[in-house]
Amino acid sequence: MKLELKGISKQFPGVLANDDVHLSVAEGEIVALLGENGAGKTTLMNILYGLYRPTSGEVLINDEPLIMSSPGDAIAAGIGMVHQHFMLVPVFTVAENVILGDEPTKQAGWLDIASARKTVREISGRYSLDVDPDALIEDLPVGIQQRVEIIKVLAREAKFLVFDEPTSVLTPTEVDGFVEIVNGLKADGKGIIFISHKLGEALEIADRIVIMRRGRTVAEVLPSDVDEEKLAELMVGRPVDLRVHKEEAQPADVVLSVEQLVVLNDRNHRAVDGLSFEVRAGEIVGIAGVQGNGQTELVESLTGMRPSLGGIVRLSGEDVTTDSPRSIHKRNVAHVPEDRQKSGLVLSFTVTENIVLDSYYEAPVSQGIRMNWSAAEERALRLVEEYDVRTPGVDVAVSTLSGGNQQKVIVAREFDRDVALVIASQPTRGIDVGSIEYIHSRIVEERDNNAAVLIVSSELDEITALADRILVLYEGKIAGEFDPSASTTEIGLAMLGSQGEVGAT
Amino acid sequence: MTEDVAPPENEKPEGGSSGWYEQVTGVGSSIRQALLVPALALLTALIIGAFIIAVTDVDTLRILGDDPGEALRLTFTGIGDSYKALFVGSFGSVRAITETLFAATPLIFAGLAVAVGFQAGLFNIGANGQMHMGGMAALWVGFSISVPAFVHLPLAIIAAIAAGAIWGGIAGLLRARTGAHEVITTIMLNFIALFLVDYWLKTSIFQQPGRNDPISQKAAESAQFPTLLGDYRLNIGFLLALAAVWSVWWLMYRSTIGFEFRAVGANPSGGRYAGMSVAWIYVAVMAVSGGLSGLAGANQTLGLEPYRGISNFAGTIGFDAIALALLGRSHPVGVLSAGLLFGALRAGGREMQGAAGVPIDLVLVIQALIIVFIAAPALVRAIYRIKTPDQDGGTTVTTGWGT
Numbered sequence: 001m002k003l004e005l006k007g008i009s010k011q012f013p014g015v016l017a018n019d020d021v022h023l024s025v026a027e028g029e030i031v032a033l034l035g036e037n038g039a040g041k042t043t044l045m046n047i048l049y050g051l052y053r054p055t056s057g058e059v060l061i062n063d064e065p066l067i068m069s070s071p072g073d074a075i076a077a078g079i080g081m082v083h084q085h086f087m088l089v090p091v092f093t094v095a096e097n098v099i100l101g102d103e104p105t106k107q108a109g110w111l112d113i114a115s116a117r118k119t120v121r122e123i124s125g126r127y128s129l130d131v132d133p134d135a136l137i138e139d140l141p142v143g144i145q146q147r148v149e150i151i152k153v154l155a156r157e158a159k160f161l162v163f164d165e166p167t168s169v170l171t172p173t174e175v176d177g178f179v180e181i182v183n184g185l186k187a188d189g190k191g192i193i194f195i196s197h198k199l200g201e202a203l204e205i206a207d208r209i210v211i212m213r214r215g216r217t218v219a220e221v222l223p224s225d226v227d228e229e230k231l232a233e234l235m236v237g238r239p240v241d242l243r244v245h246k247e248e249a250q251p252a253d254v255v256l257s258v259e260q261l262v263v264l265n266d267r268n269h270r271a272v273d274g275l276s277f278e279v280r281a282g283e284i285v286g287i288a289g290v291q292g293n294g295q296t297e298l299v300e301s302l303t304g305m306r307p308s309l310g311g312i313v314r315l316s317g318e319d320v321t322t323d324s325p326r327s328i329h330k331r332n333v334a335h336v337p338e339d340r341q342k343s344g345l346v347l348s349f350t351v352t353e354n355i356v357l358d359s360y361y362e363a364p365v366s367q368g369i370r371m372n373w374s375a376a377e378e379r380a381l382r383l384v385e386e387y388d389v390r391t392p393g394v395d396v397a398v399s400t401l402s403g404g405n406q407q408k409v410i411v412a413r414e415f416d417r418d419v420a421l422v423i424a425s426q427p428t429r430g431i432d433v434g435s436i437e438y439i440h441s442r443i444v445e446e447r448d449n450n451a452a453v454l455i456v457s458s459e460l461d462e463i464t465a466l467a468d469r470i471l472v473l474y475e476g477k478i479a480g481e482f483d484p485s486a487s488t489t490e491i492g493l494a495m496l497g498s499q500g501e502v503g504a505t
Numbered sequence: 506m507t508e509d510v511a512p513p514e515n516e517k518p519e520g521g522s523s524g525w526y527e528q529v530t531g532v533g534s535s536i537r538q539a540l541l542v543p544a545l546a547l548l549t550a551l552i553i554g555a556f557i558i559a560v561t562d563v564d565t566l567r568i569l570g571d572d573p574g575e576a577l578r579l580t581f582t583g584i585g586d587s588y589k590a591l592f593v594g595s596f597g598s599v600r601a602i603t604e605t606l607f608a609a610t611p612l613i614f615a616g617l618a619v620a621v622g623f624q625a626g627l628f629n630i631g632a633n634g635q636m637h638m639g640g641m642a643a644l645w646v647g648f649s650i651s652v653p654a655f656v657h658l659p660l661a662i663i664a665a666i667a668a669g670a671i672w673g674g675i676a677g678l679l680r681a682r683t684g685a686h687e688v689i690t691t692i693m694l695n696f697i698a699l700f701l702v703d704y705w706l707k708t709s710i711f712q713q714p715g716r717n718d719p720i721s722q723k724a725a726e727s728a729q730f731p732t733l734l735g736d737y738r739l740n741i742g743f744l745l746a747l748a749a750v751w752s753v754w755w756l757m758y759r760s761t762i763g764f765e766f767r768a769v770g771a772n773p774s775g776g777r778y779a780g781m782s783v784a785w786i787y788v789a790v791m792a793v794s795g796g797l798s799g800l801a802g803a804n805q806t807l808g809l810e811p812y813r814g815i816s817n818f819a820g821t822i823g824f825d826a827i828a829l830a831l832l833g834r835s836h837p838v839g840v841l842s843a844g845l846l847f848g849a850l851r852a853g854g855r856e857m858q859g860a861a862g863v864p865i866d867l868v869l870v871i872q873a874l875i876i877v878f879i880a881a882p883a884l885v886r887a888i889y890r891i892k893t894p895d896q897d898g899g900t901t902v903t904t905g906w907g908t
Contacts, residue, residue, distance in 0.1 A: 325777065342774050343777075347771070358778075360764050370761075371760060
């Protein structure tokens with residue numbers, strides 16, 4: 001069996017998303033598809049899954065052309081997809097989710113849930129996935145949810161599995177478990193396409209690595225022939241420095257001090273539970289942890305977006321626990337929010353409007369209630385230049401910019417002041433290598449200008465690269481403090497609350 | 506668990522697709538886009554209107570079997586006459602033009618009110634109630650005090666704005682404080698205002714002495730809107746409407762307040778993050794919106810015969826205003842154009858009925874058709890095979906994945 005994409009091109013108005021792309025996978029083979037955001041990976045996968053029709057080129061199975069008009073055709077042809085964002089119904093059980101869309105029935109349309117359970121048990125046993133068919137999805141950790149997605153695909157008898165950024169939501173321990181599963185699938189003769197932008201994983205897992213750049217497949221290499229630097233260069237198109245260059249930190253006075261902070265989440269659970277830590281001027285403190293352990297609530301509370309239930313937050317000695325977002329902003333706190341599209345930007349606004357989004361009420365951008373748009377535009381033009389934002393102009397909607405450039409707009413806006421404290425949440429999530437490099441260097445620069453920096457990220461690599469000190473957050477408490485040189489395993493265990501029971505294999 | 510997962514990252518450009526709300530209200534759309542869909546909606550409505558004129562012409566249909574040629578000729582003459590009358594009645598003479606402007610005036614005020622709400626992400630269905638409150642306040646000032654016109658008229662207008670702003674502000678306050686949705690509260694406030702007016706019109710404060718029916722005293726001449734041209738009905742209300750168009754434009758695009766309105770409208774979470782007080786902005790938006798509706802109300806009590814308050818004097822204007830704001834893509838100039846169009850349909854509709862014998866209802870049908878096509882931009886795009894970049898890039902499919 002062999003699945004092949006041959007000469008695929010996909011033209012969108014104004015964009016050639018795929019340009020003569022070739023990709024093939026045989027049974028028992030793992031192929032990694034590497035590329036930056038915007039390289040055309042998602043478009044290619046949507047073609048493979050029957051969601052888009054290619055402008056030219058064809059999908060072949062065993063050299064037979066496959067005509068697909070919907071995902072149903074792809075599934076019928078034995079192609080299964082495990083999405084980055086799971087398509088599961090949280091209040092259904094595993095078995096119910098597995099049969100969703102293809103429900104087995106007995107006479108008179110009775111749902112045959114017993115056979116569904118049997119299928120789940122059978123598949124789970126064969127690949128040692130360890131999934132209980134009767135568990136509710138919402139009670140399962142992310143790693144197990146992903147296995148449910150895999151079971152879903154296998155239950156439809158997929159011969160080829162496509163994984164879209166499968167490890168981005170997993171902890172290091174869960175990643176190890178995932179690698180085992182993928183190898184088990186391979187041993188069973190499944191063909192696997194593995195989409196990623198993580199170089200290390202591709203090298204570890206894949207038999208072959210295909211690299212896409214600007215819609216084209218630019219290289220096909222064997223893991224044994226390359227290293228991370230080389231892969232990054234192929235992905236970006238120029239030599240890339242993956243390390244963050246920084247001198248030894250020179251911590252000075254305490255800028256941010258958090259004492260016994262308690263913050264509730266939207267469901268009134270203590271998401272942050274008696275947290276205490278300090279960040280000094282001139283150091284970068286990284287908060288690591290699996291998503292959903294209180295990071296969001298912590299940052300929202302520190303920036304005045306969410307009230308705290310108890311504890312004290314001090315900025316340079318002053319109590320700011322109950323300050324509003326604006327009052328905290330005025331104390332020279334730069335905030336790069338976790339979700340740039342939801343909180344950081346107004347997508348339909350122009351670059352200029354977004355640049356002045358939090359300073360519109362001050363001179364020179366306004367006098368009284370009158371906006372001074374020429375002053376605003378002047379600032380935008382200067383910052384676009386200074387922060388290397390790639391945009392056709394400052395009067396285009398920020399929604400038309402790529403993720404990396406959107407993030408640079410936020411960084412430019414937040415850093416264009418005398419910053420005392422930087423709070424950056426997932427500062428490089430989903431953006432291209434070039435922008436990551438740039439934003440990291442800007443953050444280090446702020447530290448060297450004697451700002452205190454707090455980085456919250458679920459990417460452990462990012463934390464270890466940037467931070468001078470690492471705190472691991474687990475269930476709203478600090479589960480350990482580490483030096484950036486500590487081993488990933490050590491930190492990974494702390495991320496699971498040291499016992500390693502949740503979601504571990 | 507899954508709610509902590511990052512939003513889907515599209516292939517770039519990011520976030521290019523716009524939702525139904527943005528498409529329908531036109532918030533954040535470019536000028537070309539803003540003009541194209543309404544223009545095509547108008548065209549489509551007129552074509553379907555022609556079809557309806559043809560099939561409702563019973564006399565012509567009757568001879569269709571005997572003499573198809575003649576029937577077809579009559580049909581086309583009928584359609585031609587109808588649309589000619591529509592045009593003559595709205596733009597064919599000085600009187601027709603003044604009537605168009607006159608009819609457009611309250612629609613422009615109320616349309617602006619709804620448009621300001623749309624821009625800030627609020628759906629103000631309460632223009633009707635705010636008009637009633639504003640109109641009554643203006644009327645009360647209009648008949649209860651006697652001062653020279655240059656004091657009286659401004660006082661009455663300010664009273665109208667204030668009363669409308671308070672009525673709208675209540676809905677804003679309810680939204681800000683309790684999260685009660687403005688669609689529900691404004692509809693309910695409409696009923697309260699409607700029946701309060703009925704009640705007031707029968708109390709001694711308002712009721713015309715000697716009358717038993719709900720009708721108010723007449724506004725003093727010094728409070729009536731002065732007419733502009735001889736004995737035509739067109740009055741300074743229209744000039745006020747033009748001033749309102751400019752003021753709303755300035756407020757929305759040149760002031761910090763409008764910047765906050767638009768930011769919160771496009772992304773409340775982003776506004777909050779930028780330090781804006783979303784709750785306060787909701788109250789302010791509804792107050793501004795209500796104030797504009799109040800002006801429309803004043804126009805109905807002080808700007809036309811009999812210069813009195815009567816039951817439901819706001820009529821359907823407060824609801825037509827929603828259509829108007831949609832047609833005008835929530836932009837002040839768009840609302841002005843849409844107001845003039847609806848004014849023309851009103852003025853021309855009477856001529857259509859008189860000269861061409863087409864029922865006035867048909868004019869309303871055409872208006873309704875326009876609104877249907879505006880509210881379904883995808884339908885208009887499908888009919889005319891227009892492609893928009895943000896719909897075509899396939900982003901629609903990919904954004905749906907994670908949600």
